[in-house]
Amino acid sequence: MSAEARVKFLLNGHPQEVPCEDARILLDLLRDDLHLTGTKRGCDLGTCGCCTVLVDGRPTLSCLTLARLTEGRSVTTIEGLTPPQGLSAVQRAFVDLGATQCGFCTPGFVVTATALLEENPRPTRAEIERAISGNLCRCTGYIKIVDAIAAASRSSG
Amino acid sequence: MHLDPFELHRPTTVDETVRLAGALAGRFDFLAGGTDLLPNYKMHLNLKPHLVALEDVDELRGFSADRLGAMARLADLERDPAFAATWPSVADAVGEVATPLVRASGTVGGNLLLETRCFFFNQSYFWRASLGFCLKADGDRCHVVPQKEVCYATHSGDLAPALMVVDAEVEVAGPAGRRRLPLADLYDAKGDGVRRLTLAPGELLVAVHLPRAARGRRGRYKKLRVRPAYDFPELGVAVAGRWTGDRVEELRIAVGGAEPRPRRFDTLTDALVGRTLDDARLRELAEAIGKSVRPVHNTFLLPDYRRRMVAVYVRRAVAEAREGTAG
Ligand SMILES: Cc1cc2nc3c(=O)[nH]c(=O)nc-3n(C[C@H](O)[C@H](O)[C@H](O)COP(=O)(O)OP(=O)(O)OC[C@H]3O[C@@H](n4cnc5c(N)ncnc54)[C@H](O)[C@@H]3O)c2cc1C
Ligand code: SF4
16 A cells, blocks of 8 residues: 555553554554564464464454454554563463463453453353364463463452 | 455345345455354465454354354354253254354354364465465365366364254345245255355345254254364264154254265255164164265275265264253
């Protein structure tokens, strides 16, 4: 598209307006243009969930989202879920229970888990497992991840 | 992976969309949730210079017990218990599509019009260039059945069979106006893995209509796949029916994930209306359907296995549908 093409959206609560071609993928815009590298590029094809962000509160695969279609919406990345001081309840639980190994999939899991607890503050273990079934951990440390999400659900509210 | 440049259009009404589609004839794709189209674009599969995004078209959104907008999101359908109670086969299938993250963006229309799949097609440009391109993208031969100039790519959507057994109809809009057709007729019986739909060029899927007469059918969708949390169907069997005691009042069975189009088996099932479907008859029916389905070797599991599983899945799906509660 024309060099003038831009996108305007709310990024982690702050208005943002940046140049953006029509074919720009949200993940690339976040990482390469805005240098928010907390959101990870895993498979880049929608299979692994590493690139999950919230768009208007909804978990969204940023690798399969055109950046310009977030015009006027609110985008929250892992950076935006982290309070200015300290960690969110989900992040705290991941640390306390050792729910990370190499850590690459962690931002995606934290974003997905945050959206789950927003919708369902007291999920059962089965509900947690189902909710994270689109996030892959290649170190296969799923038990601790489920434990951490369950602990975060108990610690909040 | 970056996408090659294209121009993005955002119409807001069905009329505007259809006009745009007419003006861009042959040089565009519709974009719904993008969970099928964008992975294919990343692999350089049949790129177009224009994308027409459908998410601002109000008429395509939302759903009720009678109508699913083409842009209704699978995750929203999944969260509606009343819908699941009314249309059990459809609810089963929705919950089995991909993963919760894909369902958050994926739509009903995109699922019904999903590109057919084949392990020689769903590969990177480099991979395909190394082997030699095939009929479905950039080439002129088939690696699966080289003797023929036909594509056998597999219909791999979960919703189609589940909606076909409740006699769903689709509403489409195009340059010639609007029309309604049975969902089963959306898939081209004379086509192949490339020419797979009966839509005219530029035709847009607006909605799926669910007939009142099919409410209350008991239903089930059973899916064979490698990883239960993730994979596309290697086979999907949908059943909906009504029974009085053991006597069949109505019965529909559709099979997807096995051939270039999903298919219903009305001749076989109509012959059972008014009769008792005991174990022996169910076995006979399942074997007959199994014999007529012909998967080829273009997905993960071997075709002979998939074919034998047709009969097994038909038996299980019918048995479970019969036990299930009606809406
Ligand atoms: C990891 C992964 C796993 C998956 N597993 C499954 C699975 O198990 N089962 C399954 O069924 N699918 C699966 N999919 C495919 C896909 O996510 C779903 O089928 C989804 O419902 C497609 O919807 P969409 O809105 O994203 O489609 P899009 O990608 O936006 O569109 C798909 C196609 O339909 C066309 N189209 C869309 N809407 C319209 C319309 N209204 N009118 C005319 N044309 C239209 C588009 O041009 C495109 O060709 C998977 C995808 C991924 C990434
Ligand atoms: S069935 Fe043949 S023509 Fe069709 S996608 Fe596969 S290899 Fe290509």
